[in-house]
Amino acid sequence: MAMVVLRLPPDTQLVGLARLVVITAARDAGLDDERIEDLRLAVSEAITNAMLAHSRNGCHEPISLSVEDLRSADGTGDAFAVTVQDEGPGFDPEACAAREREWSEENGLGLTLIKGLADHAEFVREGGMRVQLRFDLPAAV
Amino acid sequence: MELTLDHRIEGEKTVLEVGGEVDVYTAPKLRERLVELVGEGHHDLIVDMTKVEFLDSTGLGVLVGGLKRVRAHDGSLALVCSQERILKIFRITGLTKVFPIYDTLDEALQGQA
Numbered sequence: 273m274a275m276v277v278l279r280l281p282p283d284t285q286l287v288g289l290a291r292l293v294v295i296t297a298a299r300d301a302g303l304d305d306e307r308i309e310d311l312r313l314a315v316s317e318a319i320t321n322a323m324l325a326h327s328r329n330g331c332h333e334p335i336s337l338s339v340e341d342l343r344s345a346d347g348t349g350d351a352f353a354v355t356v357q358d359e360g361p362g363f364d365p366e367a368c369a370a371r372e373r374e375w376s377e378e379n380g381l382g383l384t385l386i387k388g389l390a391d392h393a394e395f396v397r398e399g400g401m402r403v404q405l406r407f408d409l410p411a412a413v
Numbered sequence: 414m415e416l417t418l419d420h421r422i423e424g425e426k427t428v429l430e431v432g433g434e435v436d437v438y439t440a441p442k443l444r445e446r447l448v449e450l451v452g453e454g455h456h457d458l459i460v461d462m463t464k465v466e467f468l469d470s471t472g473l474g475v476l477v478g479g480l481k482r483v484r485a486h487d488g489s490l491a492l493v494c495s496q497e498r499i500l501k502i503f504r505i506t507g508l509t510k511v512f513p514i515y516d517t518l519d520e521a522l523q524g525q526a
Contacts, residue, residue, distance in 0.1 A: 284438040291467075309498045316469050320437040381470040381506045388505035 275301070275341055279334040280319070282326035290319050290337055294354055297339045301352045302409055310389040311354070311407050317382035318356040318403045325360025325401065333359040343409055351391065351406040359400040415439075417464070418446050420455075423522055427455035432464030435472035443472065447479040456488025459521045468499055473506060480512065489513075491521045 275297050280286050294315045298308050322335045336357040343350045386393050392406040416439035417432035427450060435443055450458065460476065462468070480490045491513040494500055503509045515521035 284436075287436055287438060288434060306498075312467070313469060313502065316436060316467075320469065320471065323437070381473050381508075384506050385470055385502065 276337075276339040278337040280323075280337060281334055282323045282332065284320070284323050284327075287316055287319050287323065291316050294337070294339055298352055298407070301341045301343075303352055303407060304410075307407055311352070311405070314386045314389040314393075314405050315354050315356070317386050318354070318405060321382055321403070322356050322358035322360065322401065325358050329360050331359050335359075341409070342406070350409060352409050353404060353406045355402060355404045357400060357402045361400075416442055418443065420446070420450060423459075423518075426457045426459050426522060428459045428461055428518065428522075430461045430464065432466075434467040435465060435475075436467060436469045437471045440469075440471040440475045444475040444478060447475065447482065451479070451482045451486065451488075456483050456486040458483055458488070458490045459493060459518065460490065461493040461518055461521075462499060463493055463495070463518075465494070465496070465499060468502060470506075473502065473508060476512070477508070491515060491524075493518050493521045 276293060278290065278293060280290060291312050295308050295312050298311050303311065319335065319337065325331075326333065326335065336355075338355040338357075340353045340355070342353050386403070386405065390405040391408045394404045396402040415433050416435060418429065420427055420429045429446065429450065431443065433439070447458070458479065460479070476490070476492070483490045493515050494503075495516040500514070503512065503514065513521075
């Protein structure tokens, strides 16, 4: 069940606010401090990508941010998930990752960071781009 | 948190002290300051990131851009950073091979790893 759902106007000033909302929810879900730092950056990268996709395409529609605790009812662990859905044209994550290896100011390193920080990252081109990041949660005691 | 930028001359090097959050919203201010400094002839830079609370890929891109600018003048750009959460970002992206990174400003000024 979604803990938090935000619809963010494509304004980069709001990325910091979105980070705060997500890390507060992650703390409540029991993610430890080190993983929260990983989450903070990975989510920031996903939202930034979405906002830039909207900006490049003149799209003023909001970006959807959904935060979920996917722990099973019997407490056998699972994940804290954050999904970012944009209305941009989408992108090919493999092609973007290849460009990122060139280390230029223009080619960001966001996908490299997302993949390096999240326990699982899924990129789906569907009505824009949907990026879901999962961070494993400790099993409930 | 606001981005703070202060620079000073230390011998032959220019130290740019960065503090706060460097993200897609604030990174343009960092880029602008680096461009200004290089334009004013500061080609040997040390970016002191000791007070950086958050750094994203936009900030990394700006630092890579700064490095390219100083190298075009046979200059250098070194970083001061000892925070594990920031160092991790440089490791994941492979940028530890691109930037000299020092634990302290003194080490960076002496050019000692």
